[in-house]
Amino acid sequence: ELTFFNNSYIQNLLSSGTCYLFYGKVNRSYGKYQMAAPAFAKDGQHPGLRPIYPQTKGLSSRIIESAVKEALHLLPDTIRDPIPQEIRQQYSLCELRYALENIHQPKDKESMEIARRRLAFEELLVLQLGLLAMKNRIREKSSFPIQQNFLENFWELLPFSPTNAQKRAAEEAVQDMQSGFPMNRLIQGDVGSGKTAVAAACCYTVIRNGMQAAFMAPTDILAHQHYTSLTKLLEAAGIRVGLLTGSMKAKEKAAVKADIANGSISLLVGTHALLTPDVQFQRLGLVITDEQHRFGVNQRAALAEKSKGTHVLVMSATPIPRTLALMIYGDLDISVMNELPPGRQKIQTFCIDTGKRMRALHFLQKHVHEGRQAYIICPAIEGGNDKASVTEYAQHLQEVLPDCRIAALHGRMKAKDKDSIMEQFSAGKIDILVSTTVVEVGVDVPNAVDMLIENAEQYGLSQLHQLRGRVGRGSYQSYCILITNAQNDNARARMKVMCETSNGFTIAEEDLKLRGPGDFFGQRQHGLPELKIADMNSDLAVLKNAQEVAKKLLQQDPPLEEPAHRGLRAEVRQLFAESGSPAGSD
Incomplete structure (x- = not known):
């Protein structure tokens, strides 16, 4: 059944007894398949492939298509191509004019793919040129010299033996x-x-x-935790560690800032508060940022700029497939720690439907009676009201498990309230913590053995793996319970991977396959330009070629000043200026 909204006009276009092809979204209603206002053409006269553009209010795909068609007519006969001819020939790339015409008005699928591949190559080449230029710029600077390697002295301070991966990375x-x-x-x-x-x-x-170090964490909870851990590790060597967070009182902040400026604090741990202009180091030699995908490249650079020649170390607990890591962190050298300390038990993971929720809750209760603790993760409600979601769940849970001490943690709490609850949980004063994903990174409570995740299908594999990693930190057997009623193939595939593997790098590869790079990072927080054409699932070979070309070009012509390279130089500046990244400037 076809529905049109301008009947008389449409009647003049359609002839009885003629065969037409109709295109549009098909809905099923009252047992019938229906299309509202479909596009159509006589059989044998349809125009072939039609572009579909992202629509906004008042600007339909058809209007955009018409404007693009007009713009293509206005193109001059020759367009200056930013990719030099010898590179196009070497990698079998079409000219820019052909690419522009056939990405919008392709004759067939083959010509569309030729155009798409060319534009993807250009996009990835410009990205790689920007990242490698940033890396080269860093290597042009001189740094504070580290004269002596004190690693062996440090390993002797530890109450445990470091793994080979730890030794190699250090x-x-x-x-x-x-x-x-x-x-x-x-x-x-x-x-x-x-x-x-x-x-x-x-x-x-x-x-x-003889220098100072700074360690920046993404949240107050993690900053406190790192402060405690680093103090334990370094106090035996007589090293003073300081803490600076936004939630501290003004008097406390002033005292810490004075001590960092006069050099009596050797290592400062904190949050974004470390970035403020009034935090002045006496001799800053090393900056460490934790959970890199939560900090853009600008913040990383801002902290390093507090002292010229500062060393930068970025720590990420979110395993990323190496190909994607090279694309996103192309300005960084990469160390991989793929070995766990001995004695860590594998976390047993189960997937159940909501009908077995009560059984799972009593499983948690049994462990609480044995002196253990548990996390329950609730997804944020649509519209962002995670407070209501978590609080209501915690209240209901208290009725179901009246003998358990239950608390709620959500993103809308004040930092000091979050810290207070986490301190109570760490001290064993709370049995079950109901939370959103604010506990996703780094929280370390060895006595917590259960991680129950509601609506597990709402999370990506890497995030589920991060949440699971909050348990299994002590000597007790730990469990992760995924609750979902989702029946779609993608959700089932994710749950299967979680139950079958505990290797974060394997999980990251699967996550990238199932969700694609756009969703891999959730809300984009890594501070790099958005890809418009390239697809990191299907364009890995194109990426490799683009990296090869970028390296060669920067070896031949580092500032990209030769006439044949100026078009690429302009594109690099524009792309990185839009994202606010350092490569956008000279």
Whole structure:
């Protein structure tokens, strides 16, 4: 059944007894398939492939199509192509004019793919040129020299033996710092691989060489936790660690700022508060940022700029497939920690439907009676009212499990209230913590053995893996229970992966396949330009080619000043200026 809203006009276009092709969205209603206001053409006269553009109010896909058609007619016969001819020939890329015409008005699927591949190559080439230029610019600077490697002294301070992966990552970082150029390194490790000890080793080495270090965490809770961990690791060496967060009282902040300026604090741990102009270091040698995808490249650069020649170490517990890591962190050298400390038990993971929820809750209650603790994760309600979602769940849970001490934690709480609840949970004064994903990163409570996740289908694999990593930190057997009624194939595939593997790098690869890079990071927070054409699932070979070309071009012509390269130079500036990244400036 077809419905049109301008009947008399449509009647003049349609002839009885003629065969037409209709195109539009099909809905089923009252047992009938229906289309409202479909596009149509006589059979044999349809125009072939039609573009569909993102629509906004008052600007339909058809209006955009018409405007694009007009713009294409206005193109001059010759367009200056930013990709030099020899590169186009080497990689079988079409000219820019052909690409523009056939991405919008393709003759067939083959010509559309030729155009798309060319534009994807250009997009990835410009991105790689910007990232590599940032890396080269860092290597042009001189750094504070690290004269002595104190790693062996540090490992002797630890109450445990470091893993080979920890030793390797720390050694790579110290070698960078001894090179005479500023370090700019990413350490990627799975949940629980011991990145904090590596960070402490680097801080220790820098401080023993007469400089200060700064460690920036994304939340107050994590800043407090890192402060506690680093103090324990370094106090035996007589190193003073300070804490600076936005929630501290003005008097406390002033005292810390004075001590960091006069050098009596050697390592400052904090949140974004470290970025404020009045935080002045006496001799800052190393900046560490935790959970990199929560900080843009600008913030990373802002902290490093507090002292010229500062070394930068980035820590991420979100494993990222290496190809994607090279694209996103192309300005960084990468160390991978793929080994867990001995003694960590595998977390048993189960997926159940909502009909078995009560059974799961009594399973948690049994562990509480044994002296253990649990997390329950509630998804935020649409519209962002996570407070209502978590509070209502916690109240209902208290009725179901009256003998358990239950508390709620959500994103709308004041920082001091969040810290208070986490401190109580860490101290064992709360049995079950009902929370949104604010506990996703880094929270360390060894006595917590259960992670129950409601509506698990709402999360990506990497986020589920992060949440699961909040348990299994002590000597007790731990469990992750995924509750979902989702029946779609994608959700089922994700739950299957979670139940079958605990390797974060394997999970990251699967997450990228299932969700694509656009959703891989959730809300984009890594501070890099958005890709408009390239697809990191299907364009990995194109990315590899673009990286090869970018390296060669920057070796031949670092400032991209030769006439054949000026078009690319202009595109790099524009792309990175739009994202606010340092490559957008000279």
